[in-house]
Amino acid sequence: MAAEVELDGVTKRFAPGQAALDGVTLQVERGELVVVVGPSGCGKSTALRVVAGLEEPDSGAVAIAGRAMRGVPPQDRDVAMVFQGYALYPQMTARQIIEFPLKMRGVPRGERERAVEEAAATLRLERLLDRRPGELSGGERQRVAMGRAIVRKPRVFLFDEPLSNLDASLRSDIRLELGELVRRLGATALYVTHDHVEAMTLADRIAVMRAGRLLQLGTPREIYERPATSFVGAFLGSPRMNLIAARVTGDAIVAGPFRLPRPVGKLPERLDVGVRPEDVHLGGSGAPGYVVAVEPLGAETHVVVRVGDRDVRARARGFDAHRRGDEVKVAIDASRALLFDAEGAGERVS
Ligand SMILES: Nc1ncnc2c1ncn2[C@@H]1O[C@H](COP(=O)(O)OP(=O)(O)OP(=O)(O)O)[C@@H](O)[C@H]1O
Numbered sequence: 609m610a611a612e613v614e615l616d617g618v619t620k621r622f623a624p625g626q627a628a629l630d631g632v633t634l635q636v637e638r639g640e641l642v643v644v645v646g647p648s649g650c651g652k653s654t655a656l657r658v659v660a661g662l663e664e665p666d667s668g669a670v671a672i673a674g675r676a677m678r679g680v681p682p683q684d685r686d687v688a689m690v691f692q693g694y695a696l697y698p699q700m701t702a703r704q705i706i707e708f709p710l711k712m713r714g715v716p717r718g719e720r721e722r723a724v725e726e727a728a729a730t731l732r733l734e735r736l737l738d739r740r741p742g743e744l745s746g747g748e749r750q751r752v753a754m755g756r757a758i759v760r761k762p763r764v765f766l767f768d769e770p771l772s773n774l775d776a777s778l779r780s781d782i783r784l785e786l787g788e789l790v791r792r793l794g795a796t797a798l799y800v801t802h803d804h805v806e807a808m809t810l811a812d813r814i815a816v817m818r819a820g821r822l823l824q825l826g827t828p829r830e831i832y833e834r835p836a837t838s839f840v841g842a843f844l845g846s847p848r849m850n851l852i853a854a855r856v857t858g859d860a861i862v863a864g865p866f867r868l869p870r871p872v873g874k875l876p877e878r879l880d881v882g883v884r885p886e887d888v889h890l891g892g893s894g895a896p897g898y899v900v901a902v903e904p905l906g907a908e909t910h911v912v913v914r915v916g917d918r919d920v921r922a923r924a925r926g927f928d929a930h931r932r933g934d935e936v937k938v939a940i941d942a943s944r945a946l947l948f949d950a951e952g953a954g955e956r957v958s
């Protein structure tokens with residue numbers, strides 16, 4: 609069966625030099641929600657725009673539901689896109705904006721009203737439906753733009769950072785409902801975000817991009833536990849994964865003050881050892897260091913410890929008793945450490 613959305617070697621260049629998209633091949637299955645992440649400027653919005661038909665690739669192809677999209681205008685693709693910079697008709701009310709696509713399609717009034725109510729409930733917009741964009745906050749406007757996309761019940765949703773302007777609690781409420789709604793509609797979705805939690809919780813699979821290329825496509829768990837490169841490992845996860853420069857010496861890997869058993873098989877000479885903050889343990893035995901920062905979040909505390917000339921990030925449960933300046937012993941869980949080639953693309957070697 610053909611994938612629902614397919615990018616096949618898509619390259620897009622706006623100017624000579626660095627391509628915005630550089631040979632991106634990606635298949636999204638029907639009903640799947642793929643979250644696209646990567647640093648600013650890596651090509652996420654461009655990827656969505658070529659699927660929407662707002663940009664044509666220079667080379668490579670886009671297909672939706674097995675149908676080649678070259679030359680097919682956006683309105684004939686059955687795709688709804690929520691843009692990063694949402695533009696709303698200033699003279700319409702939120703209700704009129706949301707129901708507009710249905711009105712264009714000749715959907716009867718009663719059905720339109722039901723669709724608007726449903727979208728408004730999902731997006732917590734019930735009491736704002738009679739306001740115009742000028743009377744709405746940035747986050748409210750963002751939700752109206754999403755409502756307009758949702759009521760269309762398209763085959764494919766393209767969301768470009770749709771919740772970026774919302775406060776944390778609204779964001780998590782809408783995240784849950786949006787994920788549920790997209791799945792209930794059986795729609796396929798590409799969803800761009802900079803938010804680690806959104807990526808991990810919403811995605812069936814996460815696509816990690818860098819400089820126009822797709823580095824890895826995998827389930828959130830695969831990406832987190834088996835990142836293809838040190839960049840992917842460090843990109844997803846908060847606080848960031850520790851990367852400690854290391855060398856292989858005899859039967860050990862020496863990463864600064866830490867020693868790990870050397871796994872069997874060929875290894876490059878220079879490595880980066882990747883250790884998630886939850887696999888760093890403070891107190892007990894280990895390398896001596898001192899605390900340089902403590903960030904209590906309630907359920908957990910992030911502690912930064914200077915060990916020799918490097919900072920190691922640790923995650924402790926609840927409110928941790930460590931204070932800035934405290935001397936502390938630092939140990940890493942070697943069984944959970946990842947090994948990356950320190951050269952080239954930083955590929956994971958173990
Ligand atoms: N219309 C355009 N003309 C020229 N360059 C463009 C255009 N659109 C995007 N670019 C460039 O293409 C690259 C990818 O841009 P894109 O908007 O896809 O990045 P992004 O990953 O969405 O970034 P962000 O996270 O900041 O939104 C960037 O270097 C950007 O400057």
Ligand SMILES: [Mg+2]
Pocket residue numbers: 652653654692768
């Ligand atoms: Mg963008």
